[in-house]
Amino acid sequence: MYRTKDGEDIFIIDGHTHFWDASKGNQKNVHGTQFIDCFYAYHKNLSPKDQVWEKEKFEKYDAETMYRDLFVDGPDDMAILQPTFLTDFYNNGFNTTERNSAMAKKHPNRFILNGAFDPRDGEKGLEGLHEQAEKYKLKGVKLYTAEWRGESKGYKLSDKMTYRYLEAAEKLGIKNIHVHKGPTILPLNRDAFDVADVDDAATSFQNLNFIVEHCGLPRLDDFCWIATQETNVYAGLAVALPFIHTRPGYFAHIISELLFWVGEDKILYGSDYAIWTPRWLVEKFMDFELPDDVAKETGVSLTLEAKKKILGLNAARIYGIDIEAQKAKLRAGELVAAE
Template sequence: MLESGALVVDSVSHCFNHTPENHKHPHAQRWDDETFELGAKLLPDGYVPSEEVFYRDHQPEELARLLFLESQIDYTVYHSLPLDDYFHDGYVSREKGFEFLEQNPNRSSMYVDINPLEDDAGDQIEEFARRDGVEGIKFYPARYQNGNDLSLQLTEDSVWPLLERIADSEVDTLAIHKFIPFATAPVRYFTPDDVEDAANSFPDLNFEIIHAGFSFIEETVLAMASHDNVYANLENTACLVNTRPKKFARALGEMLYWAGPDRIVYAGGATALHPQPPIEGIWNFEMPEDLRAGEDYPEVTQEDKEKILGGNALRLLGKDPEQVKKDIEGDEWDQRRQELQETGEFPADAWSTYDADTATLSADD
């Protein structure tokens, strides 16, 4: 929770599996290593995980402690990932996501991964959309099969019918990864050009561009400006606020200039990244004067920050902030936070709750 009393919502969290046993694609180790190296560039000193913490099969209890004890996050959206052509469990398994939901029903929702190339992908959408806590579907724009990288843009013949199935289902949001390419897939697979066609054809669906502003900022903001059902999800991008503040300022400034503050949602990217530094960075952020004068970017108000750090995500999920506050008041994490606040130790030190042998905040306490 922010010092103003507004809720903090992390719109993307994961239980990654960075173990060698999970590797399926010849570039899986490279993917793990590049993810670790990206975190080392994006996170400030003291928040970069050790190799011991990073290269493991992260579990739901670890994620909960990271979010609810080591950061100000009150509510999160767990994203499972459909990358079973690269990793045996898809990199972030559905099973751990549903376990996390079961353990934290008042503090979490879930976007479920779907692989459009599977014959029963449409049936999966309908099945998962009916499950409690599932609020969205997650796609990736490329796959790897039979030695080839395959494009899965939303406009592909294999993908478009699935948008119709989502539109007819009990969820109303599709999240799509748009970022730097992974493994050997070409850059063109990752541009957000296809989002506009989909947003125009399915006006009742919301489209979250994941990692918005890290890459393809011009295409992203113009899609947001033209379609009020396109949202910017700041996973990874939010971390730039501390380590590359001018790049973050330009990305946020363009979004605010073209689309305003109501469709930008914060995401931390746990467990690959620590979620607390970008929360503090955004809360303390001020648009640089040279960018306000030279680019006509607006001032970022406290109201804007409260929307970005939680309010917009709750509205997208259809959650009433006051009801969420009532639902989590006095729960396990609220009690443990209060104990830490009394000792001045909340949020807990980065990654401290991961070491069950030395931490006083282990799951068994």
């Protein structure tokens, strides 16, 4: 919970968190080492100096640390766990749904557990999706369309097989499709950054929400154009938000473009924990004001109302969270814990 200077409580849902294990023992090869090194560079480069972790802690942190960073020291009320498998790089995977589920099970009122699928797994993967959905009661999935696999350089949301998965997702009540369209996980070919396939799928699946994580960076320009035409396309702020500290000027431009094209009802806050911790992100975002020249040029404003939507109300709406009921549950949980 974040309390404003006027004493108003703001309910915060962190749309993008991970509970990973990239420890030396779990690294399968040089790619595993380089992957976490790259994450660490993001962390080190964009975090305030006093928030930078030791490398070893960054590679593997325990459940208590994560809980404390998000909900005790940090202002998050709830968080969505987004999986990243990377089983080619890590012996037990990097941040699998299974690993995340242990976290979610321990704190059921705090976490929303998302799954994943890859249409290149074919029929078998479809069965797997049914099993996952049943086991974890999924409401969302995270997809990496740009991931290389064998000779495949990625896939598109507009592929025939992806459509079958999306049809299955819709039937299974998995309403929220988070698509990683951002900085790369694996090296990409010419189309992998492309966000045009989101346009196609969003038109065909009007009952699903497509949350474009990292708001299409490094293709923000193309993304904004698509998002404005589709009512069910959302922007995830992870990776864009930390610039609020190191490059507030750039962040002002980014958020104003998103407000203009995507609108305040369709932007979702995400810390990308443990790359960044929520406390400073939320505090800086709440204090942030658009510079006059940017506001004037784009004609948008970042009001308190807009901030509340971005930090929690939008995610609550698409994940079907009743905020008042959730607050009551969390209060009850605290009382039990205190006894």
